[in-house]
Amino acid sequence: MQIQGRNAMVTGASSGLGSACVQRLLERGVRVVGLDLAPPRADLPWLGSEAYTHILTNVVEADSVQSAVQKAVEGLGRIDIAVCCAGVLHGERVVGREGPANLDAFRRVLDINVCGTFNVVRCVAAAMMKNTISDSDAEGDGAERGVIIMTSSIAAYDGQIGQAAYSASKGAVAAMTLPMAREFGQHGIRVVSVAPGVFETPMMQAASEKVRQPLLAQSVFPKRFGFPSEFADFVEQIIKNPMLNGSTLRLDGALHM
Ligand SMILES: NC(=O)c1ccc[n+]([C@@H]2O[C@H](COP(=O)([O-])OP(=O)(O)OC[C@H]3O[C@@H](n4cnc5c(N)ncnc54)[C@H](O)[C@@H]3O)[C@@H](O)[C@H]2O)c1
Numbered sequence: 001m002q003i004q005g006r007n008a009m010v011t012g013a014s015s016g017l018g019s020a021c022v023q024r025l026l027e028r029g030v031r032v033v034g035l036d037l038a039p040p041r042a043d044l045p046w047l048g049s050e051a052y053t054h055i056l057t058n059v060v061e062a063d064s065v066q067s068a069v070q071k072a073v074e075g076l077g078r079i080d081i082a083v084c085c086a087g088v089l090h091g092e093r094v095v096g097r098e099g100p101a102n103l104d105a106f107r108r109v110l111d112i113n114v115c116g117t118f119n120v121v122r123c124v125a126a127a128m129m130k131n132t133i134s135d136s137d138a139e140g141d142g143a144e145r146g147v148i149i150m151t152s153s154i155a156a157y158d159g160q161i162g163q164a165a166y167s168a169s170k171g172a173v174a175a176m177t178l179p180m181a182r183e184f185g186q187h188g189i190r191v192v193s194v195a196p197g198v199f200e201t202p203m204m205q206a207a208s209e210k211v212r213q214p215l216l217a218q219s220v221f222p223k224r225f226g227f228p229s230e231f232a233d234f235v236e237q238i239i240k241n242p243m244l245n246g247s248t249l250r251l252d253g254a255l256h257m
Pocket of ligand 1: 060
């Protein structure tokens with residue numbers, strides 16, 4: 001899909017990977033609707049830009065997402081690209097010093113990372129299915145109506161002690177990628193997930209040095225954490241390349257935790 005002139009929805013837009021995608025898409029001439037529980041940081045350069053709209057949204061709530069998608073379609077006419085970055089990290093042993101893990105905490109991680117992502121995809125895909133096909137879309141790639149990018153994690157495959165909830169949630173995102181791509185293929189909508197390694201975002205910056213140092217030590221090359229702009233590079237490639245579909249792609253500098 002050619003990027004310029006498109007309309008995108010990005011969840012988790014107020015921070016980290018989502019924010020980097022907003023920036024990249026705006027730089028490429030895309031109009032962006034950002035969804036997040038939190039307002040955007042006041043120092044973000046695109047605040048006030050006509051090309052950016054922020055809608056305070058809780059991705060786990062059906063009405064909240066449905067209404068945000070409706071507003072986006074009313075405002076922009078259509079949504080071509082969706083990037084789902086809203087998510088939370090959680091670490092807790094299944095059985096800790098105090099006994100069995102907190103079941104509510106497990107449910108919350110699944111709710112935000114899995115149900116929240118599913119909620120956004122179901123609403124945005126329904127909107128994309130109504131997109132009309134322009135001549136340029138019908139030409140090379142054949143009737144492309146949209147591309148949906150979800151965020152899994154290498155924890156889906158290499159989960160560490162304490163990551164049962166997070167790994168389960170990111171494994172679920174990876175697992176729903178292919179059935180979604182198969183279902184939406186007939187509508188010309190692709191679905192791809194990215195499984196990032198460790199990226200320098202507020203989520204990871206909040207981790208203690210005890211967590212960060214071993215991860216850095218296990219990095220192969222480059223021997224550092226990823227930059228959010230490198231995640232945005234990958235998202236841009238996924239949007240552009242029509243052969244990327246139905247897979248969860250690692251972006252991890254060969255880090256295997
Ligand atoms: N940073 C990493 O190293 C890394 C690695 C692998 C996967 N990921 C995944 O990438 C995604 C983005 O992570 P990040 O590092 O940018 O984190 P982040 O904490 O910097 O940003 C996450 C954003 O999601 C928003 N959010 C959380 N719950 C929400 C909800 N219910 N509704 C709407 N918005 C909500 C937060 O307000 C925040 O702005 C997450 O899904 C995360 O699990 C991150």
